[in-house]
Amino acid sequence: MHRIVKKEELAPRIKLFVVEAPQIAACARPGHFFVLRMHEQGERIPLTIADSDPAAGTITMVFQEVGKSTCELGTLEEGDSILDIVGPLGTPRDIKRLDTVVCVAGGVGVAPIYPEAKAFHELGTRVISLVGAQTKDMLIFKDRMEAVSDEVHYSTDDGSFGYHGFVTGILRDLLAGGLRPDEVVAIGPLPMMRATCKVTAEFGVKTIVSLNAIMVDGTGMCGSCRVTVDGKTMFSCVEGPAFDGHKVDFEELMARQTRFLAEEKLAMERYQVHSEGCKCRRK
Amino acid sequence: MPAKVDRHPMPKQDPRERIRNFNEVALGYPADVAVGEAMRCIGCPKSPCVAGCPVEVDIPSFVKLIAEGKFVEAARKIKEKNSLPAICGRVCPQETQCEERCTLGKKGKPVAIGALERFAADYERASGTQAASEPAPASGAAGRVAVVGSGPAGLTCAADLAKMGYSVVLFESLHSTGGVLRYGIPEFRLPKAIVDEEVAYVKSLGVEVRVNTLVGRTVTVDELFRDGFDAIFLGTGAGLPHFLGIPGENLNGVYSANEFLTRSNLMKAYRFPEYDTPVWVGKRVVVVGAGNVAMDAARTALRLGAEKVSIVYRRSRAEMPARLEEIENAEEEGVELMLLTNPIRVLGDERGWVRGMECVRMELGEPDESGRRRPVPVPGSEFVIDIDTMISAVGTDPNPLLVRSVPGLKLGRHGNVIVNEETGETSVPGVFAGGDIVTGSATVIAAMGAGKIAARGIDRYIRAKRERSE
Numbered sequence: 001m002h003r004i005v006k007k008e009e010l011a012p013r014i015k016l017f018v019v020e021a022p023q024i025a026a027c028a029r030p031g032h033f034f035v036l037r038m039h040e041q042g043e044r045i046p047l048t049i050a051d052s053d054p055a056a057g058t059i060t061m062v063f064q065e066v067g068k069s070t071c072e073l074g075t076l077e078e079g080d081s082i083l084d085i086v087g088p089l090g091t092p093r094d095i096k097r098l099d100t101v102v103c104v105a106g107g108v109g110v111a112p113i114y115p116e117a118k119a120f121h122e123l124g125t126r127v128i129s130l131v132g133a134q135t136k137d138m139l140i141f142k143d144r145m146e147a148v149s150d151e152v153h154y155s156t157d158d159g160s161f162g163y164h165g166f167v168t169g170i171l172r173d174l175l176a177g178g179l180r181p182d183e184v185v186a187i188g189p190l191p192m193m194r195a196t197c198k199v200t201a202e203f204g205v206k207t208i209v210s211l212n213a214i215m216v217d218g219t220g221m222c223g224s225c226r227v228t229v230d231g232k233t234m235f236s237c238v239e240g241p242a243f244d245g246h247k248v249d250f251e252e253l254m255a256r257q258t259r260f261l262a263e264e265k266l267a268m269e270r271y272q273v274h275s276e277g278c279k280c281r282r283k
Numbered sequence: 284m285p286a287k288v289d290r291h292p293m294p295k296q297d298p299r300e301r302i303r304n305f306n307e308v309a310l311g312y313p314a315d316v317a318v319g320e321a322m323r324c325i326g327c328p329k330s331p332c333v334a335g336c337p338v339e340v341d342i343p344s345f346v347k348l349i350a351e352g353k354f355v356e357a358a359r360k361i362k363e364k365n366s367l368p369a370i371c372g373r374v375c376p377q378e379t380q381c382e383e384r385c386t387l388g389k390k391g392k393p394v395a396i397g398a399l400e401r402f403a404a405d406y407e408r409a410s411g412t413q414a415a416s417e418p419a420p421a422s423g424a425a426g427r428v429a430v431v432g433s434g435p436a437g438l439t440c441a442a443d444l445a446k447m448g449y450s451v452v453l454f455e456s457l458h459s460t461g462g463v464l465r466y467g468i469p470e471f472r473l474p475k476a477i478v479d480e481e482v483a484y485v486k487s488l489g490v491e492v493r494v495n496t497l498v499g500r501t502v503t504v505d506e507l508f509r510d511g512f513d514a515i516f517l518g519t520g521a522g523l524p525h526f527l528g529i530p531g532e533n534l535n536g537v538y539s540a541n542e543f544l545t546r547s548n549l550m551k552a553y554r555f556p557e558y559d560t561p562v563w564v565g566k567r568v569v570v571v572g573a574g575n576v577a578m579d580a581a582r583t584a585l586r587l588g589a590e591k592v593s594i595v596y597r598r599s600r601a602e603m604p605a606r607l608e609e610i611e612n613a614e615e616e617g618v619e620l621m622l623l624t625n626p627i628r629v630l631g632d633e634r635g636w637v638r639g640m641e642c643v644r645m646e647l648g649e650p651d652e653s654g655r656r657r658p659v660p661v662p663g664s665e666f667v668i669d670i671d672t673m674i675s676a677v678g679t680d681p682n683p684l685l686v687r688s689v690p691g692l693k694l695g696r697h698g699n700v701i702v703n704e705e706t707g708e709t710s711v712p713g714v715f716a717g718g719d720i721v722t723g724s725a726t727v728i729a730a731m732g733a734g735k736i737a738a739r740g741i742d743r744y745i746r747a748k749r750e751r752s753e
């Protein structure tokens with residue numbers, strides 16, 4: 001059992017937990033993820049390790065309430081426990097000191113990008129972060145990203161904060177203005193990562209994305225998370241989740257993400273009827 | 284000399300009924316039938332059946348105990364050698380092992396040793412006397428051993444070491460123990476309550492179980508040695524699914540058998556939405572492959588509501604690797620066999636979902652390196668079938684994750700761990716291995732046999748090490 005020692009509501013329907021997981025905290029590296037299961041009937045949910053504290057024996061997770069399982073997860077409070085957590089999983093990022101990196105984060109993707117930005121920053125790399133969200137209220141991890149970045153640019157879809165438009169708009173302006181980072185790291189919704197890769201491909205800038213494919217075991221045994229990279233089938237749970245974004249078949253992956261939409265909808269409807277619905281939606 | 288009695292058939296659920304539920308298909312012998320079947324054993328002097336058992340169960344003795352009505356004693360006799368009798372009684376291929384060598388089989392049908400093993404184990408469990416037979420927990424004085432993987436090889440190795448007095452920690456990466464017994468074999472063939480009970484028995488021997496621990500990631504083999512383990516057994520199985528390598532395999536509606544079965548078995552998706560994990564199955568399902576896993580996937584698809592399920596296999600019936608019993612069960616339930624047929628392409632719609640499969644007819648040519656006649660495509664025989672779900676059950680490779688993290692561990696061409704077959708020793712001192720991680724995907728009982736051999740190898744290794752240091 002893994003006790004939740006801290007819960008924070010970062011934005012509407014976006015929550016942060018700090019949970020006890022000493023073995024994982026001891027060896028977590030940027031890019032690692034873990035799988036949790038809330039209870040006996042629960043799904044195995046993969047989430048990126050957003051931060052870890054080996055001394056306290058805790059890891060930090062951030063999630064957005066989008067379906068039944070994440071809504072139910074959001075109902076847990078400090079002091080409650082999560083039944084199963086396994087990790088660290090995936091291949092961690094091989095982070096070296098570079099001249100400049102640009103971290104492009106969309107929505108809740110800022111949480112998984114934070115440990116990478118932090119690792120680059122600690123090695124002395126110039127970190128330029130571009131953080132986008134739908135609206136001002138949905139911008140999260142501002143203080144954290146500012147602490148590990150040399151520059152942070154914000155965008156909102158509705159223009160309520162920072163650049164009015166998608167985060168890729170800022171990226172295009174920077175690259176068009178002559179910026180040539182050694183690497184762009186992009187984490188966020190698939191359309192956002194695909195759009196980022198389109199922009200960076202024009203300028204010939206290496207781009208690493210982190211894929212959130214549908215998984216079951218998360219250890220390479222089921223192949224649910226397979227994705228085509230450079231024409232080859234890869235398991236994102238083991239060989240990823242980070243890949244060269246210019247080689248990822250995003251169209252295929254976006255189709256694969258719809259595999260269980262009907263079931264997800266049914267589970268959510270049933271959950272809202274059987275419980276009082278999740279707290280986030282009542283607010 | 285008792286009158287000649289025919290082998291007693293295993294009672295089964297009616298096929299029309301059973302395709303609508305996930306309850307066990309085979310119902311087990313009632314006590315009187317078990318006694319009758321046990322009495323068929325002529326107690327021949329050489330007991331060839333025992334040599335056919337990879338874990339050396341004293342078959343004539345336990346069969347005799349059943350014939351005498353001493354059912355609990357029969358179960359304990361089995362457990363002297365086999366810690367998982369209710370599982371073996373259900374999933375062992377007895378027809379190629381103990382029963383194949385039975386003297387009665389020379390002229391008629393062999394004694395139903397598997398069904399009797401199952402009966403004794405089930406009887407002991409139902410009678411609640413299992414607890415009373417629990418040996419004292421291992422003292423641990425002999426040494427500490429880490430067993431990685433709680434499938435058949437790991438459970439057997441752990442149980443045998445605990446019985447020898449070792450302190451054993453059994454590591455499992457999933458949230459639940461049993462390995463393939465849990466995620467691979469469906470409820471209707473091996474009820475999970477039975478796996479729970481047999482794992483509980485292994486725990487009662489003093490084995491400590493740590494789930495959610497992926498050795499190689501959560502903790503490394505080197506760290507285990509540093510933590511004071513004297514030896515490590517790798518029983519991580521063959522869980523890496525193969526795909527066919529044909530176009531269209533990443534379309535929605537294409538599963539590996541591992542994914543399909545893991546969703547249904549481990550995650551209990553067959554009880555969705557009561558359980559949160561979904562599994563989608565369409566109306567027209569094709570399972571590619573003809574092993575036991577393919578039969579399990581086909582029969583699971585039927586129970587999940589598919590209207591028609593076909594096995595597509597490139598060779599003929601004679602080469603099908605599944606147990607005859609499983610093929611019969613599948614056919615009884617309405618699974619269609621499309622033999623000498625090879626898929627060449629999966630066809631999808633504009634939204635990325637499977638709509639069909641292009642196949643080619645095959646014929647058998649000269650024997651290949653496996654000794655089976657090589658299937659060759661018949662030119663111009665391509666045809667398309669309408670399907671919406673495809674399950675790829677064409678085998679698995681050894682799990683690469685842990686073994687590649689152990690420096691110096693010698694691996695074979697398929698990523699399998701190379702061991703000394705007599706001892707289970709690998710190229711790394713103190714590291715042993717057995718089961719599918721060594722052989723590639725094989726049977727539950729072969730993995731158990733390898734776990735047993737490695738337990739002895741580990742015992743010898745630790746004793747020798749201690750003698751040297753004294």
